[in-house]
Amino acid sequence: MDQPHALLVASPGLGHLIPILELGNRLSSVLKIHVTILAVTSGSSPIETEAIRAAVARGTCEVRELPSIDIDHSPDATVPTKIIEMMRATKTKTAVQDAVKSMNRKPTVMIIDIFGTGLMSIADDIGVNATYVYVPSHAWFLAVVVYTPVLDRVVEGEYTDIKEPMKIPGCRPVGPDELLETMLDRSNPQYRECMREDGELSRVMKAPVYGIGPIVRSSGPTEKADNILEWLDKQPDKSVVFVCLGSGGTLSLEQTMELAYGLDLSGQRFLWVLRRPTSYLGASSSDDGQVSAGLPEGFLDGTRGVGLVVTQWAPQVEILSHGSIGGFLSHCGSSVLESLTKGVPIVAWPLYDERRHRCGRSYVGVTSKRVIGREEVATFVRKIMVEEDEEGQKVRAKAEEVRASSERARAQGGSSYRSHFEWAKQCRLVS
Known part of the structure; x- marks a missing residue:
């Protein structure tokens, strides 16, 4: 029987690349499964290259850099909007599909980072059994993001004009100063992009949520x-x-x-x-x-x-x-x-x-x-x-x-350790 194979896709930017690289190494070392990471990089950052090199040196994952895609961004586009646009272009250019076709073994499951939800629709094309989103932040942030499509429907006018904190199920109320910058101007096209991304993530939330953190880099060579x-x-x-x-x-x-x-x-x-x-x-x-x-x-x-x-x-x-x-x-x-x-x-x-x-x-x-x-x-x-x-x-x-x-939490038998195996059993990566 072929070894189970997890495919991870990382968005550009060090804050997205490193968490996916470390998740891949964690899955490989704890679950003993084959992991391939497709890294969508900016194509111009030596820091990204250094992060990939260090992760490969420490871990057992296969890492492939996908070709950089040039995007004509609007001059005032925020960092999240630019990353989302690059990830959607990656789907359009079939970079992920082409990379999977060249692999010797078919992935069993696909994990994408929070800015790559636009890639979820290609799961059937590449033949994976399940798709998950990795959110390397805390549960409160995830709850707010998932609830933003509801806020979009019920809040009238600009969020910055609201006097009372907004209620988020299961969380403390939030004020407008605690929302993402892309939400603060509803007339800006970037607000719509934010709502589309959050709506895609909301649909994924129908599946179970597994708390597998904290996942951090380990010490390595420092020449x-x-x-x-x-x-x-x-x-x-x-x-x-x-x-x-x-x-x-x-x-x-x-x-x-x-x-x-x-x-x-x-x-x-x-x-x-x-x-x-x-x-x-x-x-x-x-x-x-x-x-x-x-x-x-x-x-x-x-x-x-x-x-x-x-x-x-x-x-x-x-x-x-x-x-x-x-x-x-x-x-x-x-x-x-x-x-x-x-x-x-x-x-x-x-x-x-x-x-x-x-x-x-x-x-x-x-x-x-x-x-x-x-x-x-x-x-x-x-x-x-x-x-x-x-x-x-x-x-x-x-x-x-x-x-x-x-x-x-990370030790053998801890809550994070157990959650890894619960997720893996759900995906049929382990028995």
């Missing part, structure tokens, strides 16, 4: 980052705040300056992964001069020994696993799980989309609606790093609680 880890080795235990706003998160020149001054003003050690403004899917420049040009004059010289600014690729999981890291200033992407499963508390700086909801209570937060001044940056960094701060103590305790509970 390209020896200087970073060597610097961390020289710092005291839990004394460094790690600053990284993701592969696609960008700051204005003014905000970059304020962040730099704020880190200096905090008096805390820091490791800052700094990138210049990037393309919409995270392609960045490795030109140190261009990146550091946005920093205050003399900043790099003034931080020697106390702070380290790096402009190249950095091994985030290895950094968060290091004993000298005491906090994380994050944009709240997929890195939230990587941080909290290591027990590292977060200064949450959500830049767009659902990221402001991801941290639960294991963070202190800043707003994403204005320029954050240096004093506020310094205050929040101190809260998470200074041992005597009362709020910081609660956050650190909660982060440790999350770390312990995540270990229990």
Whole structure:
């Protein structure tokens, strides 16, 4: 009998690619099934290439990159809209179908990421028995997304004009400031695209939902980052705040300056992964001069020994696993799980989309609606790093609680481990 075969399809962007890569490795290692991952990449991001290389080196999955597809996006299109358009174009260009035809074994089940629901209709074409959607966020976010088609029918006018919080079944009410950016202007064509995507996901919700997380990257080779880890080795235990706003998160020149001054003003050690403004899917420049040009004059010289600014690729999981890291200033992407499963508390700086909801209570937060001044940056960094701060103590305790509970869930016999097998039996991947 042929070994069961799971086909996973990843949307472009590091925040979508990495969760699918790690899910594939998890299914392969836990269920002992064959896994093929089709990665729809932006075609221009060395960070995506590095993520694929690292995942392949650590895991047992077969990974294939699908040809990049050029899309004429509207100038004001949001990141989610651009990704959705690329995934729909992938279906039109038959890239997935062609890739499956070239495989030696037929997939048993197909798993697509949340922005790839437009591909569900090709399941019959490629002969899979079942199709699932992987949502690498939390249940509250999923509940809100699934309920948005209902809100679209019952809410009159713009969401931003609503005075009372909106009721979501099974969840606490939400205000308009907690919705996705694509929902805030109903006259924008991107709003319709958002509704179509959420409607497709709502139809999938008739099937059982399996909680299989948290799924995070494991530590791996770090030859390209020896200087970073060597610097961390020289710092005291839990004394460094790690600053990284993701592969696609960008700051204005003014905000970059304020962040730099704020880190200096905090008096805390820091490791800052700094990138210049990037393309919409995270392609960045490795030109140190261009990146550091946005920093205050003399900043790099003034931080020697106390702070380290790096402009190249950095091994985030290895950094968060290091004993000298005491906090994380994050944009709240997929890195939230990587941080909290290591027990590292977060200064949450959500830049767009659902990221402001991801941290639960294991963070202190800043707003994403204005320029954050240096004093506020310094205050929040101190809260998470200074041992005597009362709020910081609660956050650190909660982060440790999350770390312990995540270990229990992932361990053999834990809730996540059991859920993997329940799903696999439903799909007839295991007996």
